[in-house]
Each structure stands twice: as structure tokens, then as C-alpha cells.
Amino acid sequence: MKGFGQGVSSIFFILLALALLIFGRSNNLAVEKSRSAVFNVFVPVLDVLSRPFEAADDLMNWVEEVAVVFSENKRLREENIRLRQLQVTASQLAIDNQRLKKLLNIKEGSITNVATSRVVSDSGSPFVKSVLINSGADDGVRKGQAVVNEEGIIGRTINVGSGSARILLATDINSRIPVKLAASGINMIMEGDNSPDPKLSFLPLGKEIAVGDVVLTSGFGKIFPPDLPVGQVIEITEDQTIRVRLAANMRRLNYVTILNYDIGQNLNKLTLPEEKGQ
Amino acid sequence: MLMKDKNKEIGIRWSFPFLSTILLLLVMVLPYKIAYFDNLMPFLTLIAVYYWSVFKPGLLPISAVFALGLLQDILSGGPLGMMALLLVVVRVIVLNQGRNFLERDFLFNWLVFVLMAFIFGLFSWAVASYYLREAQNFWNILGQSILTIAVFPVVVWLLGLVRAGLKSENR
Numbered sequence: 001m002k003g004f005g006q007g008v009s010s011i012f013f014i015l016l017a018l019a020l021l022i023f024g025r026s027n028n029l030a031v032e033k034s035r036s037a038v039f040n041v042f043v044p045v046l047d048v049l050s051r052p053f054e055a056a057d058d059l060m061n062w063v064e065e066v067a068v069v070f071s072e073n074k075r076l077r078e079e080n081i082r083l084r085q086l087q088v089t090a091s092q093l094a095i096d097n098q099r100l101k102k103l104l105n106i107k108e109g110s111i112t113n114v115a116t117s118r119v120v121s122d123s124g125s126p127f128v129k130s131v132l133i134n135s136g137a138d139d140g141v142r143k144g145q146a147v148v149n150e151e152g153i154i155g156r157t158i159n160v161g162s163g164s165a166r167i168l169l170a171t172d173i174n175s176r177i178p179v180k181l182a183a184s185g186i187n188m189i190m191e192g193d194n195s196p197d198p199k200l201s202f203l204p205l206g207k208e209i210a211v212g213d214v215v216l217t218s219g220f221g222k223i224f225p226p227d228l229p230v231g232q233v234i235e236i237t238e239d240q241t242i243r244v245r246l247a248a249n250m251r252r253l254n255y256v257t258i259l260n261y262d263i264g265q266n267l268n269k270l271t272l273p274e275e276k277g278q
Numbered sequence: 279m280l281m282k283d284k285n286k287e288i289g290i291r292w293s294f295p296f297l298s299t300i301l302l303l304l305v306m307v308l309p310y311k312i313a314y315f316d317n318l319m320p321f322l323t324l325i326a327v328y329y330w331s332v333f334k335p336g337l338l339p340i341s342a343v344f345a346l347g348l349l350q351d352i353l354s355g356g357p358l359g360m361m362a363l364l365l366v367v368v369r370v371i372v373l374n375q376g377r378n379f380l381e382r383d384f385l386f387n388w389l390v391f392v393l394m395a396f397i398f399g400l401f402s403w404a405v406a407s408y409y410l411r412e413a414q415n416f417w418n419i420l421g422q423s424i425l426t427i428a429v430f431p432v433v434v435w436l437l438g439l440v441r442a443g444l445k446s447e448n449r
Binding site: 127 | 304
């Protein structure tokens with residue numbers, strides 16, 4: 001009799017899991033809300049648990065940095081000289097740029113820094129590339145905001161709890177980010193495929209692309225502000241698969257910044273015809 | 279609810295198997311991974327569910343396994359129900375064969391686990407590929423299975439300490 005009961009409960013739970021797999025697939029609000037309610041409870045726990053790991057990681061970094069401190073210092077001095085020269089040019093260009101934008105009547109979207117938060121969890125699965133952070137709706141984080149660090153873009157918020165949020169990384173198979181090539185301004189879409197280096201797709205016919213091309217966000221899609229660093233083209237295969245090495249080191253994400261991007265109305269009007277042309 | 283009442287009666291230590299599995303689950307989703315393994319994490323919860331299903335199946339009932347799997351799906355952001363399904367199936371298989379494992383030595387259990395880890399990897403690959411509507415990279419999951427097999431002795435040793443704790447308090 002006990003065996004029979006066990007058999008029934010096994011079948012019940014297997015069917016329940018299957019039903020969840022099939023029906024939980026559609027992004028319905030109830031499923032999303034219950035998910036965020038659950039991870040919201042565990043994020044503080046993960047936050048505490050990951051602290052010693054962070055300390056150990058910091059220590060390793062410190063050792064690595066001490067080892068190269070002399071050569072790094074020399075390199076940085078040289079870079080500093082070069083950057084000082086660039087700074088003069090950049091400030092001149094900024095003035096020019098502002099004047100020209102005024103002439104064209106371009107209204108730029110406003111970018112606000114919503115929160116800087118700590119990454120407390122990583123999916124640790126080859127099928128999902130996402131992380132949990134320790135700020136959420138209470139800190140002003142909303143679904144569909146851009147997430148960056150000092151190196152470049154990371155991803156976007158997809159599920160927000162009161163004190164935590166899930167970020168879909170740019171490498172995830174569901175990630176699509178509108179980008180452009182810095183040099184030519186060609187608009188493309190960067191698609192994640194769960195590998196470390198996402199693909200670029202929709203290269204317009206007859207346009208050229210080369211390894212080493214710098215990729216920036218294009219600002220279309222209203223999530224990422226334009227001109228944020230994305231990465232560099234590292235590979236173009238014969239079947240036209242173009243891969244981008246992201247500027248941000250996705251293997252070591254400690255702190256990230258969430259940006260809110262409010263698009264200016266005129267920008268919309270200006271960019272639409274250009275999009276159609278391609 | 280039923281499980282909770284039962285736990286109260288027989289004391290807090292009976293929740294050790296459940297708690298130890300949760301702890302391993304949390305370790306799995308911590309952002310700091312093993313160096314040079316490029317974000318591959320061993321299936322620690324598979325080891326825990328396997329271990330407790332062999333040695334103390336009564337303390338990790340199927341409802342608990344299901345809940346743990348679901349929690350893993352939620353925390354990792356993966357397909358909802360995937361780990362719940364796979365871990366429940368593991369428990370069912372072990373329970374049907376479990377009595378054969380009990381009297382055997384560690385090496386035998388490890389060998390059975392090798393097979394289990396590969397099949398588990400294969401099925402998770404199949405479910406994820408179906409769910410994401412695109413065949414996933416098979417090498418990653420193979421790496422994950424191998425890593426799981428490699429850490430098996432260490433995790434089993436740790437869980438053995440937990441089990442020893444159970445016994446000593448039991449007397």
C-alpha cells in the first residue's frame with residue numbers, strides 16, 4: 001500500500017513539474033511575481049554568504065596587482081601623457097558637438113543613475129546567463145532598465161522584487177541589444193547565444209565589417225542610452241557569423257550600475273527615417 | 279504542512295538533509311565560481327538528492343525534493359520546473375534501486391553516480407534545448423557532469439558529517 005502511495009505521489013510531482021515547464025514558459029505576470037517574491041527572500045542570505053568569497057577574491061586580485069605594480073605604473077604614466085593630449089582635443093570636440101546639436105535641435109534622452117548594487121548570485125548554468133542584484137523596486141529599479149559597469153554594458157533588468165532584481169546578461173540566449181559600429185554608424189543587433197561572445201546580426205548588404213571594429217549601443221530600443229561601450233568585433237567566420245568580445249568582464253561581476261533612460265521626443269522623430277532606409 | 283508537523287515532533291535535526299541541500303544550492307548560485315572553469319558549476323543539488331535518497335529517503339521526501347528543484351529554478355533563473363522534474367526523477371530512480379546501493383561500498387556508489395551524472399546532464403541538456411527552442415552547447419553540460427563527478431567524494435564526505443551528526447544526536 002505504501003509503495004502504491006509513493007508511486008502516486010511520484011507521478012503527481014513529475015506531472016506538476018512538467019505542467020510548470022509547459023505553462024510557466026509564457027511570461028505571465030503571476031509566474032514572474034512569484035519568482036521575484038521567492039528570490040527576494042533569498043537575496044539577503046546570498047548577500048551575506050557571498051561576502052567571504054568576495055573578500056577572498058579581492059585578496060587574490062590584490063596579490064595579482066602587487067605582482068605587476070612596477071610595470072603597471074610605467075604603463076600608466078605613459079598612458080597618462082597620451083590621455084592628457086586627448087583631453088584637450090575631446091573638450092574642443094565636445095563644444096563643437098554641443099553647438100551642432102543645438103543647430104539640429106536634437107533633444108537628448110536623459111540618463112539617470114538609479115542605483116549601484118552588488119551582484120549576489122549568478123545562475124551558474126550553461127543555459128541561462130543572468131545574475132541577481134541586491135537592489136530592487138524600493139531603490140527605484142524597474143523592469144527594462146540598462147545595467148552597466150565602468151567597463152561597458154552588462155545587460156538589462158527583467159524581473160524586479162522589492163529589494164532585489166534579476167538581470168539578463170548580454171550573453172544570454174534571450175538577449176537582443178541594438179548596437180552600432182562606432183566607425184561607420186551601421187546599426188545592427190547583438191544577439192546572445194549563451195556563449196561568452198555574443199553574435200552580431202543584420203549586417204546590411206554591401207556594408208563592410210572588420211575584426212577590431214568597436215561596437216557601441218545605438219540607443220534604439222529605448223533601454224540602453226546611445227554610445228555606451230559594448231565591445232569589439234573579434235571574429236568573422238566564413239558563414240558571416242560575427243562575434244563580439246564584450247568590454248565588460250562578465251566572469252567577474254561585483255558591482256553594477258542601473259541606468260534609467262528617458263528618451264527625448266525629437267530623437268525619436270529624427271531616427272525613424274534612418275532606420276527605414278536600412 | 280504535514281512535513282512541518284512531523285519535523286516538529288522529531289526535532290530540528292531531521293531537517294538537516296533539507297537544510298544541507300539548500301546550503302549546497304545556495305553555493306551553486308554564488309557569483310564566485312571555481313577559477314578557470316568558465317562559469318561551470320557542478321550539480322551540487324544532484325549529489326545531495328542522490329545521497330539523501332540512498333541513505334535517508336524518509337528525511338528528504340519527494341515534496342521536499344520538488345520544492346528544492348523549484349527553488350533552484352527560481353534562483354538560477356532557468357526554465358521553471360526543469361530542476362524540479364530532474365531531481366524528482368532522480369529520487370524516484372534511486373528509491374526503486376536504493377536498497378541495492380545501501381550495502382555497497384563508496385566506490386560502487388560513485389560508479390553508479392558517474393552514470394547518473396551523465397544521464398542527468400544529458401536530460402538537462404535536452405530539456406533546456408527544447409525549452410529554449412535551440413540546441414545548446416553540449417560540451418558545457420558534459421563539463422558540468424564531469425565536474426560533478428569530480429567533486430562527488432568531497433561533497434559526500436561533507437554530507438557524511440551531517441549524517442553522523444544525525445546519528446549521534448539520535449542516541
